Amino acid sequence: MKIKGKVAVVTGGAKRIGRAIALALAERGCHVAITYLSSHREAAATVAAIREKKVRGWAVPVDQREGDQVRRAVREIHDHFGRIDVLINSASSFYPTPLEKVTEAQWTDLIETNLAGPWRFAQAVAPLLKRQRSGKIVNIVDVAAFSPWPSYLPYCAAKGGLVTLTKGLAKALAPSVQVNAIAPGPILFPPDVSAGERKRAIEKTLLKRCGSPEDIVQAVLFLLEGSDFITGVILPVDGGRLLA
Numbered sequence: 001m002k003i004k005g006k007v008a009v010v011t012g013g014a015k016r017i018g019r020a021i022a023l024a025l026a027e028r029g030c031h032v033a034i035t036y037l038s039s040h041r042e043a044a045a046t047v048a049a050i051r052e053k054k055v056r057g058w059a060v061p062v063d064q065r066e067g068d069q070v071r072r073a074v075r076e077i078h079d080h081f082g083r084i085d086v087l088i089n090s091a092s093s094f095y096p097t098p099l100e101k102v103t104e105a106q107w108t109d110l111i112e113t114n115l116a117g118p119w120r121f122a123q124a125v126a127p128l129l130k131r132q133r134s135g136k137i138v139n140i141v142d143v144a145a146f147s148p149w150p151s152y153l154p155y156c157a158a159k160g161g162l163v164t165l166t167k168g169l170a171k172a173l174a175p176s177v178q179v180n181a182i183a184p185g186p187i188l189f190p191p192d193v194s195a196g197e198r199k200r201a202i203e204k205t206l207l208k209r210c211g212s213p214e215d216i217v218q219a220v221l222f223l224l225e226g227s228d229f230i231t232g233v234i235l236p237v238d239g240g241r242l243l244a
């Protein structure tokens with residue numbers, strides 16, 4: 001697929017990895033709608049940066065824990081741009097949930113944001129992509145889906161579910177739509193992660209360093225533009241974390 005002139009939706013695109021993906025797609029001539037939850041200012045700045053690349057950009061506030069909001073957002077994006085070709089599910093919620101302390105509300109929040117949200121976006125764009133007989137979905141999962149961290153089990157279980165969902169969607173949407181996932185290792189730590197935790201996470205990679213958002217961007221671009229013969233695959237971008 002050539003993404004120039006196409007339309008992509010990047011969830012959680014205001015900041016961090018989602019923003020890097022949104023700007024890279026725009027750089028290649030793709031029109032981009034980003035979704036955000038609370039980062040209104042950052043979303044506006046990302047849209048301005050997208051538009052500087054001479055493509056159309058738009059930001060839509062969405063709480064993806066709410067099905068109605070996701071369906072409304074996809075309808076509005078489709079009306080605004082006239083088509084949707086690519087969905088990148090990057091939005092995520094991530095915080096520690098030790099087994100003895102995790103609440104029902106936290107479990108629900110983490111499953112809703114990290115699993116049900118991407119499912120809702122995929123379900124809403126699927127009929128559009130199928131009708132066009134072309135489209136791509138890339139879900140951003142986590143190596144923790146394969147090697148779960150005991151203090152983050154709801155997050156890991158949600159990402160594990162998203163791995164299964166990726167494979168199932170690849171079957172459900174074949175042969176015209178390709179659905180894949182990228183499993184990052186340590187790329188950008190949340191600001192509240194201690195220096196000790198960062199050091200330990202880096203030590204657990206084979207390459208003994210963090211990746212960068214650009215590593216994720218390159219994997220996304222490969223899955224979108226590099227080959228149309230890949231579907232149902234989970235691509236680790238993890239510095240060897242899964243082997244170490």
Ligand SMILES: NC(=O)c1ccc[n+]([C@@H]2O[C@H](COP(=O)([O-])OP(=O)(O)OC[C@H]3O[C@@H](n4cnc5c(N)ncnc54)[C@H](OP(=O)(O)O)[C@@H]3O)[C@@H](O)[C@H]2O)c1
Nearest residue numbers: 012016017036037038039063064090091092142184187188
């Ligand atoms: N960073 C890493 O090193 C790393 C490692 C492994 C996997 N990953 C995965 O890679 C993806 C991107 O990582 P990241 O660190 O850039 O993500 P992030 O900063 O944790 O989250 C991205 C965005 O998700 C949005 N979000 C949170 N809850 C939401 C909700 N209920 N509805 C809609 N949007 C919501 C937030 O938007 P607002 O800011 O607008 O509130 C946030 O900016 C995620 O799927 C993450 O799990 C990242």
